[in-house]
Amino acid sequence: MRAGVHVSTRGGYREAARRAAAYGAQAYQYFPKNPRSLTVKSFDRAEAQRCAAYCEEHGIVSIAHSPYPTNVAAEDAEHRARTVLSLLNDLDIAEACGSLGVVVHFGVYKGPDPLEGYRNAVVTLSAVTRQWNGKAKLLIENQSGEHTFMGTTMEELAQIRGLCADADKIGFCLDTCHLFASGVWDGSPDAPWLVKAAELGVTRHLAAVHLNDSVYPSGGKKDRHAVIGEGHIGEPGLTWLLRHPLLADTPFVLETPSGNDGTHKGQLALIRRMGG
Secondary structure: OEEEEEOOOOOOHHHHHHHHHHOOOOEEEEOOOOOOOOOOOOOOHHHHHHHHHHHHHHOOEEEEEOOOOOOOOOOOHHHHHHHHHHHHHHHHHHHHOOOOEEEEEOOOOOOOOHHHHHHHHHHHHHHHHHHOOOOOEEEEEOOOOOOOOOOOOHHHHHHHHHHOOOHHHEEEEEEHHHHHHHOOOOOOOOOHHHHHHHHOOOHHHEEEEEEOEEOOOOOOOOOOEEOOOOOOOOHHHHHHHHOOHHHOOOEEEEOOOOOOOOOOHHHHHHHHHHOO
């Protein structure tokens, strides 16, 4: 089990890796560019490659997270076109930094035909995979159900990947708070959703887990992350997940509020203890 945390890229990509190492993390997540814009970023490739070299030297793995406006299922075709260009840019940066891939949300659709939302997601993701030839993967993340009906179940994750062109360029990132908020998980150990994920091949293509506790109870469809051990999921369920043999090589990355000292060091120490 690799314990990790989301870090800032202030000072550059290599500095982000060094920031994670200073926390004692074996993994980290970062935004490859402005998280509030789909604008394509020109970046210092040599600096990104120094980040990759640093991570390899120190045994650290990383994932990138696409900007908030990214929406592969949007009703607006122009927005989807911008999303494709943005994701290709994210993948290029992630590849240069030596990252496993780029996390992308399943997508939000608010039009009249629910099936159109799924079709949009398949077409948009396929437009990216057809043009991408690197090792970094698109990592589809399950959703909480707060803004959309889409993307909460293992069946949806597996099917959307299976329908995409060049599906080998797509993996997954599971978020524990989203699983809990959507009602897919009630926080219990030995949860059936993980059995289903294994049966459908989701765990086989799982690159990372966002390890987040939940401010609200299961099924509330409210995506509000809590400090580990202070939310409604509870330590028994999170401990079960951290120790599960199917996830033994999976990075667990915190997206939680910082502790009283302004860092995540305490939570990293806690999940290491929970993970055995």
